[in-house]
Amino acid sequence: MPDSKKVDLLVNIARLYYEHNYTQQMIAQKTGFSRPYVSKLISEARNSGIVEIIIHDPNMSESPIERELKAKFGLKKVMVVPTPENPEENLLINLSKALSRYLNLIVSDNDIIGLGWGRTLY
Numbered sequence: 264m265p266d267s268k269k270v271d272l273l274v275n276i277a278r279l280y281y282e283h284n285y286t287q288q289m290i291a292q293k294t295g296f297s298r299p300y301v302s303k304l305i306s307e308a309r310n311s312g313i314v315e316i317i318i319h320d321p322n323m324s325e326s327p328i329e330r331e332l333k334a335k336f337g338l339k340k341v342m343v344v345p346t347p348e349n350p351e352e353n354l355l356i357n358l359s360k361a362l363s364r365y366l367n368l369i370v371s372d373n374d375i376i377g378l379g380w381g382r383t384l385y
Contacts, residue, residue: 270313272304273304273307273308273311273313274308274313276290276294276301276304276305276308277305277308277313277314279293280301280305281314287301287302287305312349325341326343328343329341329342329343340365340369342361342362342365344357344358344361345357362378
């Protein structure tokens with residue numbers, strides 16, 4: 264992680280961009296940095312974990328791999344939870360969050376739930 268001054272800079276730039284909806288050009292004008300440097304700082308804030316982007320999909324849209332698995336195996340619903348890129352992130356936590364969101368929508372009495380684990384299914 265960068266030093267505390269750099270962290271403060273990344274946080275401030277990220278707040279302007281994500282919370283206050285400033286454009287990169289507006290941030291550049293406000294800070295005196297170039298627009299490409301502002302873009303670099305925003306990317307650095309995301310890559311260092313200062314900024315996390317979470318997409319909440321109320322329609323539970325399917326990814327191409329989910330559609331493919333659904334069609335191939337004749338399933339009603341498929342959810343793929345990617346393996347985290349960050350080693351500190353726990354796959355089990357990500358899986359639990361995805362599963363709990365989905366179960367809240369669909370579970371009723373006498374339902375059967377199947378769960379697969381690993382990189383291959385047979």
